[in-house]
Amino acid sequence: METHENTEPQQPKEVEPFDARKANRRTFISSLTLLAGGAFAYWGWDKLYHAPKETAADATAGARAPLRKVLDFNGELAERAVSPQNLSKTYPKAMAAKKPRVNGDIGIKGKQVEDWALTVYKNASESFKITLDEIKKLPKTEFAFEFKCVEGWSQISHWGGVKFSDFVKHYNLTEQAAMAYVGLNTPDKKYYVGIDMPSALHPQTLLCYEVSGHPLPPEHGAPLRLIIPTKYGIKNLKRIGNMFFSNERPPDYWAELGYDYFSGL
Amino acid sequence: MKYIVNKHPAAIRWFHWINFPLLAVMIWSGLLIYWAYDPYAIKLFGHTFFKFFPEWFYQKYHIKRRLAEGMAFHFVFMWLFAVNGLLYVLYTAISGEWRYLLPKKSSWHEAWLVLLHDLHLRKTAPPQNKYNAAQRIAYTAVIVMGAGSLITGLAIYKPAQLYWLVWLCGGYKTARLIHFTLTILYCLFFVIHIVQVILAGWQNFISMVRGFEVADASTAKIIAKRDNDDGNA
Incomplete structure (x- = not known):
């Protein structure tokens, strides 16, 4: 396999050397964010879906x-x-x-x-x-x-x-x-x-x-x-x-x- | 030696995961609306192959007699769905990500080769950058479909005020039919998307969460080279 070191300076930001700590941190934070976001979305939807009906005022009723x-x-x-x-x-x-x-x-x-x-x-x-x-x-x-x-x-x-x-x-x-x-x-x-x-x-x-x-x-x-x-x-x-x-x-x-x-x- | 290959910018991941539940709510509330007048079916030579939708479907998912509810959700979430979609398009345009997403001249032929490869009829797949030719076409098509949903949706929503949009859509009835058809196409897109993600494996999936893939030297080098090529092109 040929060496890659000499190609590194030209490498675009898309590719960077593997750093286990950095990779693990990014995986952890992003996964946690997705889970938290999913939980938040679920909570928000549940709250909206079960939101109380409007109080009959201003000529409308029956909607959340x-x-x-x-x-x-x-x-x-x-x-x-x-x-x-x-x-x-x-x-x-x-x-x-x-x-x-x-x-x-x-x-x-x-x-x-x-x-x-x-x-x-x-x-x-x-x-x-x-x-x-x-x-x-x-x-x-x-x-x-x-x-x-x-x-x-x-x-x-x-x-x-x-x-x-x-x-x-x-x-x-x-x-x-x-x-x-x-x-x-x-x-x-x-x-x-x-x-x-x-x-x-x-x-x-x-x-x-x-x-x-x-x-x-x-x-x-x-x-x-x-x-x-x-x-x-x-x-x-x-x-x-x-x-x-x-x-x-x-x-x-x-x-x-x-x-x-x-x-x- | 291994490499981190950054694939999806954070913004695209946010847009993607926010869009998923929004589109789900739009499709569900759209169903509640559609039930109130559900004339569409796949018919050929007088034979009805499939009616949208069979009675059991309405029963199972509690679709019936919920028109007001459906309209309420639809006309609230339309704002979020539209804003998220427009911001995505704006982002890809400004950031330059569109270069990876728009089909190229060669994409149409290459997509065919990708299809043959995916069906195990061809050994090699054409070289690709972040997305292969079939993906470029699919991910651009789904944005065009999104624009179609907004345009036909607006035409049905305010046909008197936006009469020129109704004209553009070929009339009120046609606008509703297109709006519905696009929804069915989203569902088909979703099914194929999920199958492809499963086939592509964990690395591919998790990259839509964390943004990067871990690649060995040869793969990383190919990606680096191709990225330069793209830059020079």
Whole structure:
């Protein structure tokens, strides 16, 4: 075997002469670090996995408290990114499903009330009622977009109604729309959602009364529902009964069951 | 005489071992999400070969009806997973470690020879530096996959705000399919990775912990020479 001594000066830092003490020390320290790190990771995961559920406050419940903090942070971050310029892609009406999928009947199980009217609470003491005919008199907006369910499926469907922003202008609710949230619920109050105002005022957010070019059938939320393409389906409340405004988060059905409050797309 | 051959810098070892549990949590929470809408299957000529996933799988690992939980974990750990991955890429770029990791022109042909050698169809393996040609391709591919997961993940996460990313991914549905497929590929990567590590032996494994291998004079000299070659190239 040839001598190696003469090659040593040129040797790069990758290769160094074997020193048992040094090698043992490096092995010991690094192995211990990995074991300690593994133990720490296990401890941290165990603590997080068994973390107490959040205390039901601020309109959310059901999630592990530390996770909820991050979800809310994500939501705040995303809320700032909501821009009226960022539109959900729209499609030709012909591409829309003839029979859009129906998923869930919470809040609309009971029979539809004959004399339905939307109740708008301007503040704690002042409210007024609007009939469907009055709403239909406002400028109509219709488009087809890819409706997205929190479960993961999506479907192109065609909806028509009044832009929420047009509605706000027409009924002189600009003062109310300066608040942080709008709350909506069904007449029986069994399903309820809270929507941040930037998303509510987004140009594609509709108070919707038509699907596939026809009046909404009961299962799609007749007579008036929310269509908000910048949110998952869980926020697209069917059969709107009441509307109110708030700087606090309005109660939200799915956010109380561990889902993200913002649920924005 | 024996030599210490320094192989993996401490930073790479940290990134590697931190990534392992993070990716595990991402895959597990991803499964909880996927269950809520699980249409994917391997189908050929109308015959379903495998459904993602069979009922027994969901049952055994308690995957069912945990969508909210899955989303919560997924959208918390995504930050850690992404930051760790981005720091790794930044580190390899700045430190020059990319020279050992990126495939070279010769890697594509050499990887084939490595494969034949690993399958005992060829006696000798092509000469290598820290990583052989197959490793260069695999370790670079897995980073490209990671980038793919981030891009498709963002596209599914905020399709309205990041509409241009959705377009880049070929649509919302396609983005979800790619996101899922990449996850399956991570699992395959993991299996092959573990088998290779077992076959390569203890020295190779422990070098990912302590950073160095102990080599005899001839091996060390070859490594030293090759490292110089790389430097001159």
